[in-house]
Amino acid sequence: MKRELEIIDLPNRIVELLEEVDSPERLKRHLQIVYSTASELVNQIKQEWPTFVFNEELILFGAGTHDIGKSEITKELYEKGRKHELKGKYLLQNHGFKKEEARFAFTHGNWQEENLTIEDLIVSLSDKIWKGKRIAELEEKVGNIISDNLNIDYWEVYVKLDEILVKLSNKSDELILWQNQ
Numbered sequence: 020m021k022r023e024l025e026i027i028d029l030p031n032r033i034v035e036l037l038e039e040v041d042s043p044e045r046l047k048r049h050l051q052i053v054y055s056t057a058s059e060l061v062n063q064i065k066q067e068w069p070t071f072v073f074n075e076e077l078i079l080f081g082a083g084t085h086d087i088g089k090s091e092i093t094k095e096l097y098e099k100g101r102k103h104e105l106k107g108k109y110l111l112q113n114h115g116f117k118k119e120e121a122r123f124a125f126t127h128g129n130w131q132e133e134n135l136t137i138e139d140l141i142v143s144l145s146d147k148i149w150k151g152k153r154i155a156e157l158e159e160k161v162g163n164i165i166s167d168n169l170n171i172d173y174w175e176v177y178v179k180l181d182e183i184l185v186k187l188s189n190k191s192d193e194l195i196l197w198q199n200q
Contacts, residue, residue: 024193027055033083036114040090048198049096050083056187057082057145063183064141064165068176071165073137081123081142084111088124104128130157137164148184151191158184 029037029051037047061075088107089095095103107124123142126135130143140161147154162180166173 024190024197025055025059026051026194026197027058029054029083030079033080036084037087037090039114040087040110042087042090043093043096045096045198046086046089048200050086052149052194052198053085053142053146054079054083056149057142059187060141060145060148060183063186067179067183068165068169071169073141077119078138078141078145080120081127081138082145084116084120085123085127085142085146087111101128130160135160137161137168140164144184148187149191149194151188153184153188 028034029047033050033054037050042050057078061073061078064071064073065075084107086103086107087110088103088105091106091110092100092103094100104125104127108121111121111124112118123139126132126139127143127146129135130140140157144157144161147157158180159177162173162176165171165180166176169176
């Protein structure tokens with residue numbers, strides 16, 4: 020049985036920016052997948068922990084633009100590389116986006132750094148989990164922030180977060196095929 024992929028369209032302001040910087044189709048599809056994954060992850064977190072406060076709009080913007088630097092460093096669409104991170108941050112700032120918005124182009128690949136916000140970590144997690152990549156340390160950071168913020172047991176959060184992430188990673192094969200078409 021083939022599952023129907025639910026991939027959300029990017030907001031117009033992101034689509035227009037991607038057109039303006041002549042982004043390759045593969046990059047547009049990747050950003051659309053991460054945006055959709057972040058949207059689903061945000062909705063699941065809100066459903067599971069309704070009193071947990073975070074900036075959903077900022078997360079979705081970050082998810083939809085985090086790799087925009089690959090518009091200029093296109094070889095990093097197919098090879099590992101980190102040059103696109105700073106390039107993307109500056110590209111967004113040069114197009115009038117606030118530092119608060121542009122930061123995700125850099126932080127999505129630097130989630131190990133201290134003092135990142137839950138928004139930064141959720142964008143990073145969305146960029147990993149859509150393709151089935153699980154990173155325990157990243158997931159633990161997210162779980163710890165939720166646990167500390169809501170003053171609930173970490174392991175209770177861990178179990179629920181793990182269930183959410185397993186569900187999100189179940190579509191990875193189909194999403195990878197869709198991205199690469």
